[in-house]
Amino acid sequence: MLFSDFYAGAGGWSLGMSLAGHEPAMSAEIWRTANATRGFNLGSVEPEIDIRALSPSDVPDSPIIIGSPPCTQFSYANRGGGGDMADGLVDVRAFLTIVREKKPEFWVMENVPRLSGILRELLLPGGELYEFAALFDSIDDFDMSDWGVPQRRRRCIAGRYPRGALLAMRGRRAPTLGEVLAGVRSGRDVVWDFSPEVVTDRDPGFLLTWEEARINEEKKTNHPIYNDMSFPDDRNRPSRTVTATCTKVSRESVVVPEADGRHRLLSVRETAALQSFPLSYQFVSTGRSDRIKMAGNAIPPLFTFAMGLAMKGESFPEAMPRFVPVGGLSPEARPESAERRPHREGRAFRAAIKGLRFKSAMAFELRNTDAGWSVVFHTGGTSSKTLHDADLPQPGQFEARWHFADPEAMTRAWEAGDYDPHGSNLEHPFHVADSIGSAALALSAKIPDDVAEDMVRKAYTTIGLEAPRKALANARAISAGFVAARQFNRFISQDRRIAA
Structure with missing residues (x-):
């Protein structure tokens, strides 16, 4: 027809x-x-x-x-x-x-x-x-x-x-995603069951720096609002939805691991194969981004x-049809520059702190604003509120112990970009956030349940809310987060180093 x-x-x-x-x-x-x-x-x-x-x-x-x-x-x-x-x-x-x-x-x-x-x-x-x-x-x-x-x-x-x-x-x-990636690599179409003589557009997608990979991980597994995704993407299942854009730092981008421990984006051919285009299908454009979009x-x-x-009243045949493009082979996509430009001054940072994220938009976050670096507690729901330092309860006799990075060094590391694949820069804000989370986790085991619940109730009273059930169920972790947040914010305001 x-x-x-x-x-x-x-x-x-x-x-x-x-x-x-x-x-x-x-x-x-x-x-x-x-x-x-x-x-x-x-x-x-x-x-x-x-x-x-x-x-x-x-x-x-x-x-x-x-x-x-x-x-x-x-x-x-x-x-x-x-x-x-x-x-x-x-x-x-x-x-x-x-x-x-x-x-x-x-x-x-x-x-x-x-x-x-x-x-x-x-x-x-x-x-x-x-x-x-x-x-x-x-x-x-x-x-x-x-x-x-x-x-x-x-x-x-x-x-x-x-x-x-x-x-x-x-x-x-x-x-599965893994089977498609292996098929593209070997030149075997695992969807249509054939091997074209030449496979174009299979140059690996951009390799991610340590920082880019970490931002992707945060967006997928530690987002302050949205549900978790896997990072890197699970090779043992069909891929999640691929999109028309594949940027280096995006919740939507599919990210796969390399043998050396680094991560990368998909190639044009891998994206097309996950969409079930035959490996022989040609994408005509001078640039990679247009081909990914198509x-x-x-x-x-x-x-x-x-x-x-x-x-036609038919079903899938035993032998799938083999596609041969009328135009033959299209020229390969022009490689796009992977050059990374210096980050702009005042680059914004906002990340939920691991171990201190409780879903439903309830999380401690490390942020930088015009006022500088701080840790805040965001409580979601119909009455969304952010508890800044003045709203956080006093830590009393409790203390979280860890190494604080100098705030100016944190800013330099973030604005310059940390491309150390081993993530050894302790002044990078992601490492600082991790250390805050680890310190709070260690402290939470020492705070009695009644003290923790009282601290949480007082914090919510300060902002005119009743402590929700989820906050009380996580009172020990949240109260430990309050302690760590107050100590970090006090250190930042005093502009001095506190060492364990």
């Missing part, structure tokens, strides 16, 4: 549907680089098309309409979920208008999971998209790994298609292959 692909990107939909035996009637995408990539691989070079301005009368008739309107405005990864939803709905409306006017036999729209709830609400009577409600047979959140994609990638899949036939194909084993933004082709098969 013919299909029309909207917001087609680098070809995640078109590749899978073509491998399933369908033929393209139209592909529409505004990004020239993505059009070039799709054309290089699949042989149809399309002009740049702004789908928001596209008239349905200019769309050819086809029994299948598929598409992935931009997800940025709906993603929780976009500034904490603070995207411009109204702007995102412009693209959703443009796509649904085409579907309504062309009346295809099947249609499917893919986006981030958050859109599922938005659609269900806006399709109700009186909702902003109610005029399109009759188009929908189903709105689901699917995990792409259920169809063998080596990635735990949840997506909203909405539309009218053979849902039962698609669900019948669930259960295909998804390769691969990371795409819908996994293995899933779209399954969708295409379902529309």
Whole structure:
């Protein structure tokens, strides 16, 4: 059957549907680089098309309409979920208008999971998209790994298609992150089960410095608000969701270990393979970041292959099809500079202290502000408060003992960047934070339960709150944190060194 692909990107939909035996009637995408990539691989070079301005009368008739309107405005990864939803709905409306006017036999729209709830609400009577409600047979959140994609990638899949036939194909084993990395390294495609003669774009991703790796670890395993992720990423499971950006210090970046104990980001080819693009698929661009963006933004082709098969009443074949790009081999991506620029003066630091983080946004944090370095206690919940030094209870007879770094040396280490792979710079603020946590842990065993609970209750009374159950359950650790925080803050204000 013919299909029309909207917001087609680098070809995640078109590749899978073509491998399933369908033929393209139209592909529409505004990004020239993505059009070039799709054309290089699949042989149809399309002009740049702004789908928001596209008239349905200019769309050819086809029994299948598929598409992935931009997800940025709906993603929780976009500034904490603070995207411009109204702007995102412009693209959703443009796509649904085409579907309504062309009346295809099947249609499917893919986006981030958050859109599922938005659609269900806006399709109700009186909702902003109610005029399109009759188009929908189903709105689901699917995990792409259920169809063998080596990635735990949840997506909203909405539309009218053979849902039962698609669900019948669930259960295909998804390769692990480690298996994909090993496959790329050896030139074996573990998803599509073949070995292309040449594998491009597999230069390892950027090596991280000790500090960059530590920041990644903090964001993933010790974040003051969000739940924990593994660091480095677990090789024995399918990857977590890969994204269109792969920055050196990001909660979203997939980080893998090297044999020498260092860590690195994914290569373009590893990112694409985790998205289930065949190892032979070529990404056309002069830069690595564009190729990562094209691969990371795409819908996994293995899933779209399954969708295409379902529309034909078929299931996964015993022998998977082998993909050969029409254009042959594309030139390798131009290496991007790994040069690290000096950090700016006044570089902000904020990290939860290990051993003193209690989830639900309740944590002790080491921070630097215009006023200098300090340890604060942040208590989350509906009445979020930060206890600064004046709010912290007096330590009484208790004392936490450890080596304090000079505050000016901490600032120099942070602004210059500590690239010692062994992390031996004791004046780096991460090491200082660790020493505070260790001192508090040692002290907590010495504080009686009743004293600890009394200290916690007094601290919360100071800020006009009743001590929550979680704080009382962790009273000994929190009270020890109060002691260590007061001592550190007093030392900073006096600008002198306290030695054990």
